[in-house]
Amino acid sequence: MINKAVFLYTFLRLAQPTTVIKLVLFVLAIPTALVYPLHQAPDVSVDLEPLISFFASPVMTLVVSFMFVSSSIGNTKSLDDGEYLALLFSRPLHRSTYIFSKWLAGSILVCAVIGLQLIYFIILINMIGRGAQFSMGFTDTINLALNAFGTTALVVMIHAFPAKIGVILFAALFYLSFAAPLMVQLIPNTALFFGVDFRNTVKTACNVLRAFMYSPIDMDVYLSSIKMVWLPAVSFVSNTALYLCIAVVIMNKREFFYTNE
Amino acid sequence: MNKQGSTISTPVWLISIAVILLLARIVVWYMETYQPQEALGINWTEPSKIDLSGREYQSKLVLYYFTAEGSEACRAMNSTSLLNKNVVKLVNEEFLPIKIESKLNDEETEVGKLHRELQQKYMVFTLPVLVATLPDGKEVETQNAYAGVSAKQVLRFLERCQKREGYERGIDYLAHRQYAEAARSFEYWLRLVDNTKRDSTDGALYCALSYYMLNQDKNMHNILESVLRTKQFSSGNRWPKPLAEFMLGELDAEGLIKAADRESNREPRMYYFIAMHELKAGNTLSAIENFKLAQKGTFTSSEVYVLAEGQLNAMNMHQ
Numbered sequence: 001m002i003n004k005a006v007f008l009y010t011f012l013r014l015a016q017p018t019t020v021i022k023l024v025l026f027v028l029a030i031p032t033a034l035v036y037p038l039h040q041a042p043d044v045s046v047d048l049e050p051l052i053s054f055f056a057s058p059v060m061t062l063v064v065s066f067m068f069v070s071s072s073i074g075n076t077k078s079l080d081d082g083e084y085l086a087l088l089f090s091r092p093l094h095r096s097t098y099i100f101s102k103w104l105a106g107s108i109l110v111c112a113v114i115g116l117q118l119i120y121f122i123i124l125i126n127m128i129g130r131g132a133q134f135s136m137g138f139t140d141t142i143n144l145a146l147n148a149f150g151t152t153a154l155v156v157m158i159h160a161f162p163a164k165i166g167v168i169l170f171a172a173l174f175y176l177s178f179a180a181p182l183m184v185q186l187i188p189n190t191a192l193f194f195g196v197d198f199r200n201t202v203k204t205a206c207n208v209l210r211a212f213m214y215s216p217i218d219m220d221v222y223l224s225s226i227k228m229v230w231l232p233a234v235s236f237v238s239n240t241a242l243y244l245c246i247a248v249v250i251m252n253k254r255e256f257f258y259t260n261e
Numbered sequence: 262m263n264k265q266g267s268t269i270s271t272p273v274w275l276i277s278i279a280v281i282l283l284l285a286r287i288v289v290w291y292m293e294t295y296q297p298q299e300a301l302g303i304n305w306t307e308p309s310k311i312d313l314s315g316r317e318y319q320s321k322l323v324l325y326y327f328t329a330e331g332s333e334a335c336r337a338m339n340s341t342s343l344l345n346k347n348v349v350k351l352v353n354e355e356f357l358p359i360k361i362e363s364k365l366n367d368e369e370t371e372v373g374k375l376h377r378e379l380q381q382k383y384m385v386f387t388l389p390v391l392v393a394t395l396p397d398g399k400e401v402e403t404q405n406a407y408a409g410v411s412a413k414q415v416l417r418f419l420e421r422c423q424k425r426e427g428y429e430r431g432i433d434y435l436a437h438r439q440y441a442e443a444a445r446s447f448e449y450w451l452r453l454v455d456n457t458k459r460d461s462t463d464g465a466l467y468c469a470l471s472y473y474m475l476n477q478d479k480n481m482h483n484i485l486e487s488v489l490r491t492k493q494f495s496s497g498n499r500w501p502k503p504l505a506e507f508m509l510g511e512l513d514a515e516g517l518i519k520a521a522d523r524e525s526n527r528e529p530r531m532y533y534f535i536a537m538h539e540l541k542a543g544n545t546l547s548a549i550e551n552f553k554l555a556q557k558g559t560f561t562s563s564e565v566y567v568l569a570e571g572q573l574n575a576m577n578m579h580q
Contacts, residue, residue, distance in 0.1 A: 047417060094268045096275065207333050220412050221341045226302060226349055229340040234289050238282035245271070245279040252269040 003093060003101045010072050010105035019068070026067065027113065031121035039128045048125070052136050055118055056144035058151060058216035064113050065148075065155040069106035073159035074251065095251040103149075103156050103244060110148040142219045150236055153243040154214055160247040162254055170213075177209040215239050293340065302349045305360035308379060309372055322401060322426050324356040324419075325392040327385045329363040335389045338406050345412035351419050356393070363388070391415070393422035401429050424453045428464050432564050435467060436571030444471035444480070451484075462488055466504055470537060473508055485509055500524045504534055514538070529555045529565040540572065549576060 014023060034051055054060060118136070125131050158166035181203045215235040222233065305326065326343075328335040342348060352358050361376045379385075383392045383400060387407040394400050402425055404410065404418040427450030434443035447468030454461045465488045472481035485505045503520035506512045512520065514535045521527045536551030552569040559566045 049413065049417065053411075053413065092268055094270075096270075096272050218341070218411055220345070224346050224412065225341075225344045226346045227344050229293065229344065230289050231286070231293050232341065234282065234286045238279075238286045241275070241279040241282050245275050248271050248275060252271060 001097055001100045002104060003097045006093075006098055006101040007105045010069075010102060011109065013072050014068070014109075023068065023113065026064075027116045027120055031117055031124055035121065035124040035128065038125075038130060048130065051121075052118075053140060055114055055121070056136075056140040056147065058147045058214065060114060061110050061144070061147040061151040062154070062214075064110045065106065065151045068113060069102075069109060069152055070155050070159050072106070073102050073156050074162070074254075096248045099156060099160065099244060099247045099251055103152055103247075106152040106156065107145075107149045110152055111145055114144060114148070139219045139223060143217065146217050146219070146236070150214070150216065150240050153240045153247075157243040157247040157250075160250040160254075166250075173209060174213055177206045177213060181206050211235060212239060212242070294336070302344050303352045303358050305358050307372070308359050308361060309375055311357075311359065319396050321355065321357045321396070322422055323394045323396060324352060324358045324422075325361055325379065325383065325390075325394065326358065327361045327363075327380060327383075327388055327390040327392065329388045332388055334407055334409070337409065338389050342406070342410055342412045342415045345415070348412055348415050348419070351416065355423060356419070357396075391418065393419075393425075395426070395429055395433065397433070399429060399433060401425050424450065426450075427453065431464065431467060431471070432568065435471060436568050438571070438575055440471045440474045444468055444475065444477075447471060462501060466501065466508075466534075469505070469508055470534065474537065474541060481508065500528075501530070504531065507534060507538070529557070529559045529563075529569075531555075533565050533569055536569070536572070545576065549573065 013019065034054075122131070158170050160166065161169070184199045184202045187199075215232065217232060217236040221229065303326075308325075328339070361379055363373075363376055363380075382398070383390075383394075383403070385392070387405060389406045391404040391406065392400060393402050402418065402422050404415065406415075427446045431443045431446035431450060434440070434446060447464050450464050451461060451468060454464070465484050469481045469484040469488070472478075472484065485508060488505045489502065500521070503512055503517050506520075507514070507517045517531060517535065518527070521531050532551045532555035536548045536555060539545075539551060540548040552573050555569040556566050561567075561570075
């Protein structure tokens with residue numbers, strides 16, 4: 001299911017000058033931005049745990065996936081970062097193999113980038129004398145890995161679509177899932193065609209839509225709960241499988257030409 | 262080449278897994294949403310069933326949980342953060358947990374009206390929300406969970422409330438002229454916080470003020486010396502160091518105001534400290550004037566306003 005060349009090339013793409021500069025700036029910028037205020041106020045006590053959890057959060061994995069993984073998926077541009085997919089798929093390489101290789105490589109890449117940020121964060125924290133406060137728990141580490149796999153699967157699905165269709169579609173659906181319930185709230189009851197039930201239906205539909213947009217996982221729920229709740233874990237795994245399935249189907253349907261896009 | 266062996270075929274196993282997981286998700290969602298839930302976890306009580314003025318409730322913080330029937334965000338919180346064993350243990354042992362659950366069609370019921378009153382009192386606009394208060398209803402801290410909140414965040418919120426409790430009780434006692442109880446509460450709070458950091462300074466100053474009003478000069482000096490030793494004051498006269506110097510007698514009221522002007526910081530608390538000094542010296546009219554200056558331009562919910570109001574009320578009652 002994994003093609004070694006595709007897998008390795010996803011990492012080698014980072015060696016391009018523009019990507020290296022982007023990576024260095026990204027790895028340095030966020031920890032510096034977080035630590036600088038602490039350095040300016042040494043006499044204020046700060047709980048570092050939320051900052052550490054931020055690195056393992058789905059927001060961070062999503063941002064890293066979009067910045068460093070998305071441009072390597074389904075990219076047919078014949079520039080430095082293109083992959084000549086038209087040529088690639090003329091070989092007996094299953095497109096599903098391509099998708100899975102990208103997913104695995106992208107997930108490891110996301111973990112590596114965030115790992116570098118954390119290392120730099122630890123160095124800075126120790127330099128300002130707050131190193132003793134740093135501790136990254138087992139659940140934060142697991143959350144980082146799992147969220148990296150989940151968000152990379154989402155990014156792979158979005159970029160499996162041709163051109164920018166996936167990005168536009170995802171952004172529109174994401175916006176709608178938050179905006180629609182708010183817009184419907186503003187309509188007076190008397191103006192609703194189907195009464196108050198229409199408002200509730202819209203809210204329910206948007207909740208369902210949001211549940212399929214992304215479901216992050218928090219292992220703390222399973223390791224420290226007094227009662228097992230399976231829905232978050234099942235939703236996470238289901239979403240990941242669905243994203244990969246859709247990515248494979250879309251990639252199978254795409255046509256590639258030597259002069260397209 | 263037939264579709265089965267082609268490079269554009271979707272693996273059957275992938276489609277099967279995706280479909281099975283989707284079905285499993287629907288089944289699990291149904292079971293966890295509509296099946297009857299056992300009463301596990303936090304021992305919530307209803308606000309209508311409890312009288313918080315009773316002595317048995319005075320030693321604990323009250324934790325209000327504002328939630329709503331049918332809300333996805335509330336359901337998510339109920340099944341994750343509020344089932345965490347550390348959260349459950351801490352809430353059951355150290356807090357008085359009260360659940361305010363809004364239900365459909367309860368607007369006209371007595372319970373519904375009580376719920377709405379509490380929501381208005383604590384300015385709850387989105388759900389779910391956790392609000393920690395003292396037994397007299399004074400808010401300590403609020404945690405909004407509409408966008409989701411993890412068990413760790415809830416634990417940190419509860420721990421902050423516990424730390425903050427001593428400080429809030431101290432302010433309450435200080436406002437009601439119960440200086441001995443105020444000093445004890447602030448001392449308790451100072452033991453929990455890092456007293457080398459800036460955020461302990463305010464509580465330390467109020468603690469010192471309580472000792473000052475009790476004429477316990479030795480305790481006051483000890484507290485003020487620890488304030489002056491914090492890192493923020495190691496270079497120059499950074500505010501609120503002049504307040505400590507004022508209480509030690511190193512600055513008079515005029516000197517305090519000049520020090521505040523140098524830092525462009527004529528904060529209301531400065532007038533409050535001057536007023537307390539005047540009150541102790543028996544200059545009631547000057548004290549009243551300074552208490553009113555302390556209240557000017559501050560929110561009625563700010564602690565300086567509350568402290569000044571408490572003193573003004575006490576003086577009105579005695580006149």
